[in-house]
Amino acid sequence: MKIRRRSFLAGAAAGAVSLGFGNASRVAAQGRTELDVAAGQMITPVADRAIQRGLEWLAGRHNDDGSFASGSYGRNVGVCALAGLAFMSEGSTPGRGRYGANVSRIVDYLLEHTQETGYVHASGAASHGPMYGHGFATMFLAEVYGMTPRSDIREKLAKAVQLIVNTQNAEGGWRYQPQRMDADLSVTVCEIMALRAARNAGINVPVGVVERTIDYVKRCQNPDGGFMYMTTGGASAFPRSAAGIVALYSAGVYEGREIDQGLEYLMQHLPRGDNFGRESHYFYGHYYGVQAMWHAGGDYWRQWYPAIRDALLARQRDDGSWLDQISPEYGTAMASIILQMPNNYLPIFQP
Numbered sequence: 001m002k003i004r005r006r007s008f009l010a011g012a013a014a015g016a017v018s019l020g021f022g023n024a025s026r027v028a029a030q031g032r033t034e035l036d037v038a039a040g041q042m043i044t045p046v047a048d049r050a051i052q053r054g055l056e057w058l059a060g061r062h063n064d065d066g067s068f069a070s071g072s073y074g075r076n077v078g079v080c081a082l083a084g085l086a087f088m089s090e091g092s093t094p095g096r097g098r099y100g101a102n103v104s105r106i107v108d109y110l111l112e113h114t115q116e117t118g119y120v121h122a123s124g125a126a127s128h129g130p131m132y133g134h135g136f137a138t139m140f141l142a143e144v145y146g147m148t149p150r151s152d153i154r155e156k157l158a159k160a161v162q163l164i165v166n167t168q169n170a171e172g173g174w175r176y177q178p179q180r181m182d183a184d185l186s187v188t189v190c191e192i193m194a195l196r197a198a199r200n201a202g203i204n205v206p207v208g209v210v211e212r213t214i215d216y217v218k219r220c221q222n223p224d225g226g227f228m229y230m231t232t233g234g235a236s237a238f239p240r241s242a243a244g245i246v247a248l249y250s251a252g253v254y255e256g257r258e259i260d261q262g263l264e265y266l267m268q269h270l271p272r273g274d275n276f277g278r279e280s281h282y283f284y285g286h287y288y289g290v291q292a293m294w295h296a297g298g299d300y301w302r303q304w305y306p307a308i309r310d311a312l313l314a315r316q317r318d319d320g321s322w323l324d325q326i327s328p329e330y331g332t333a334m335a336s337i338i339l340q341m342p343n344n345y346l347p348i349f350q351p
Contacts, residue, residue: 042305042306042309042342043309043340043343044309047339050312050313050320050339051339051340053316053320054316054320054321054322054332054339055086055087055090055098055099055336057319057321058083058086058321058329058332059087059102061074062083062102062105064105065105066106066107066109066110066112067109067122068080068083069329070327070328070329071126071327072124072125072126073125073126073326073330074125074327074329075122075125076122076126076127076133077109077110077120077122077133077136077137078127078133078134078135078136078137079327079330080106080110080137081106081110081133081136081139081141082136082140082334082337083102083106083329084102084103084107084144085136085140085143085333086332086333086334086336087102088103088144089337089340089345090340090343090345093144093147093148094107094144094147094148106140107141107144110137110141111141111152111156114137114156117163117178118156118158118159118162119134120133120134120138120141120160121133121134128176128326129177129187130176130178131174131175131176131178131190132176132186132187134160134163134164134178134190134191135174135190135191135194136190136194137160138197138198139190139193139348141156141157141160142157142161142194142197142200142201142203143201143346143348145157145201145203146197146200146201154203157201157203158203161194161195161198161203161204161205164194164195165205165206165209167179167180168180168209168212168213169181169182169183171183171212171216172213172216172217173187173191173216174187174190174191183216183230183231184230185217185227185230185247186229186239186243186284188217188243188247189244189247189250189288192210192217192247192250193250193348195209195213196250196348197348200347200348210251210252213247213251214251214253216231217244217247217251218248220240221258221261221262222235222236224261224265225241225263226265227240227241227243227262228240236265237280238266238269238279238289239279239280239285241262241266242286242288242289243284243288245259245262245266245288245292246292248262249291249292250348254295259296262292263292263293263296266289266292266293267303269289270303270304270307271307272307283322283334283335283338286308286334286338287334287337287338290338291341294342294349294351297351305341308338312335312338312339316335322334
């Protein structure tokens with residue numbers, strides 16, 4: 001089934017583009033395509049229970065101030081945002097649903113840590129690179145704003161978006177710090193997804209920023225279809241290649257040689273249970289890998305999702321969590337998002 005999609009750039013001068021905002025009940029009320037129904041059936045009863053155990057564990061680790069329990073990474077705005085996306089992927093929205101209170105606390109935490117410049121960052125929190133956290137946090141706030149059009153969210157979201165726009169470097173990408181210096185693909189995908197989510201919610205994003213991002217991402221692709229980390233060169237690897245494909249999808253590029261070759265490269269890395277913990281950046285890579293295959297649909301999706309589903313189910317801990325070197329909250333949030341992809345509740349993940 002070929003899905004018709006609206007480009008990121010379509011109607012850019014005409015104002016906001018609505019791509020199915022609302023909570024889970026609204027999405028359900030609109031009806032699902034045959035592909036949606038088939039995809040939803042991939043969440044087996046065993047997988048559904050694993051998801052609920054993971055979300056329950058996350059909720060149990062949630063502090064009253066919106067942060068999480070694991071040391072300095074528990075205060076990382078990116079980890080908090082990903083946990084919020086995991087709760088929202090279940091169908092909860094701010095103040096509504098089983099995890100509505102958790103979503104609301106995360107919103108408040110991120111707004112509290114949005115600086116006057118728009119930079120979303122909690123001082124003292126551990127971070128591999130603060131622009132990762134800024135990108136995830138901005139995307140989360142954009143998803144929330146699409147469901148709850150609060151003026152305080154819009155004000156800070158617009159500033160967060162402007163910071164991304166202002167820090168795009170000359171190549172068209174972003175790096176660890178909010179500065180116009182070098183760029184890498186793994187940070188760039190976080191920022192273009194945040195911009196896409198914000199654009200969907202009616203926040204202005206300059207067309208030129210998107211066009212420069214597309215050019216940058218394409219220049220990161222190797223002849224084998226995979227993607228290098230930076231344009232200075234380097235071998236392809238699964239995590240950044242999955243990120244590269246999703247970056248193109250997020251920027252409105254849904255077909256073409258880059259997409260076809262990238263998907264074929266990713267299929268060489270079909271998830272297997274014995275790869276868990278042996279692949280670098282496992283959850284980061286598969287977070288983007290499952291999105292790439294969800295957008296691609298067809299046989300790509302039918303082969304990929306059961307493989308990553310079963311790999312994750314085999315590695316869930318008895319308490320419901322998944323371990324990761326960053327923090328168990330990060331691993332559990334990522335695993336929960338991946339497993340819930342067929343729910344199709346969040347606009348940023350929708351084909």
